[in-house]
Amino acid sequence: EQLRILLQRMPKAELHIHIEGSLEPELIFELAQRNGVKLAYESVESLRKAYAFDNLQSFLDIYYAGASVLLKEQDFYDMTMAYLRRAAEDNVRHAEIFFDPQTHTARGVPFQTVVDGIWRACQDGPISATLIMCFLRHLSEDDALATLEEALPYRDKIIGVGLDSSEVGHPPEKFCRVFERCRQLGLHLVAHAGEEGPPAYIETALDLLNVERIDHGVRCLEDPLLTARLAREQIALTVCPLSNIKLRVFGDMGEHNLLALLDAGLAATVNSDDPAYFGGYMNANFLAAFDALPLTAAHAHQLARNSFTASFLEPEAKRAFI
Ligand code: ES4
Numbered sequence: 001e002q003l004r005i006l007l008q009r010m011p012k013a014e015l016h017i018h019i020e021g022s023l024e025p026e027l028i029f030e031l032a033q034r035n036g037v038k039l040a041y042e043s044v045e046s047l048r049k050a051y052a053f054d055n056l057q058s059f060l061d062i063y064y065a066g067a068s069v070l071l072k073e074q075d076f077y078d079m080t081m082a083y084l085r086r087a088a089e090d091n092v093r094h095a096e097i098f099f100d101p102q103t104h105t106a107r108g109v110p111f112q113t114v115v116d117g118i119w120r121a122c123q124d125g126p127i128s129a130t131l132i133m134c135f136l137r138h139l140s141e142d143d144a145l146a147t148l149e150e151a152l153p154y155r156d157k158i159i160g161v162g163l164d165s166s167e168v169g170h171p172p173e174k175f176c177r178v179f180e181r182c183r184q185l186g187l188h189l190v191a192h193a194g195e196e197g198p199p200a201y202i203e204t205a206l207d208l209l210n211v212e213r214i215d216h217g218v219r220c221l222e223d224p225l226l227t228a229r230l231a232r233e234q235i236a237l238t239v240c241p242l243s244n245i246k247l248r249v250f251g252d253m254g255e256h257n258l259l260a261l262l263d264a265g266l267a268a269t270v271n272s273d274d275p276a277y278f279g280g281y282m283n284a285n286f287l288a289a290f291d292a293l294p295l296t297a298a299h300a301h302q303l304a305r306n307s308f309t310a311s312f313l314e315p316e317a318k319r320a321f322i
């Protein structure tokens, strides 16, 4: 009970949240109505029932369908503001928010509509928030390069870039050129790796893309040399416990390797990934992991500290939180 209160109340940063994955069925229906978009589901309940997936691809199919109701700047604003308010309730003090512009520009929504809506909510919201633009790895590198060109007028609204969507078959090296361009632009770099993909993808994300953090990365423990390197270099892993269970990366939470990652000296953090789809926001992720694993108050403090240390906040802002 004491530990639950600590987990809920401790200040924390969220470093792995796809804003489109925070879209709750209720808001999807509200936006569909507002925009005259026809949904394949007739009620909030039937949509929520469709949130049954057993791997990354079956989840992504539903996630992209949900995002189809986002058309106007106000829609992106409302989605982002709902997330920021919910995160604040969990004592999240700072969030580094992923967004997927290609999911929207491919449907004819202007890049500006997407960024302006999300960014304006970050200005108005109750917590500190910054934006990381993700490239969809199932699309081509040329598509990612074109998206980067579109983002250049909004360079000051974006602190970094990431790589998400279907991992297996789309290794990091597919995006060498676009990540090198982003590095030259002074953007922070992250990538999803080692979720469904092999530990080798973690290594190539580090060596060929020069990323500063690994999103997920839980499969690193399959490679002892890689594990030792991640510990030595203190490369942060943004771990998402409920996501890993829903997408069957682990059989159940008792089999999750979060404690093993911390025991190996890795800079692991806890995050919600796609909270509307995976059954919970930040505190639900902390509570589920701590309920199932012999994690202690010391681990809780370590995870909270790691989240600020691994953030892209300026050093002074970081120190204020730690
Ligand atoms: C994602 Cl869990 C996950 N993995 C890869 N790409 C994603 N986009 C949204 N959620």
Ligand code: ZN
Pocket (backbone or CB within 6 Å): 016, 018, 164, 192, 215, 273
């Ligand atoms: Zn993710």
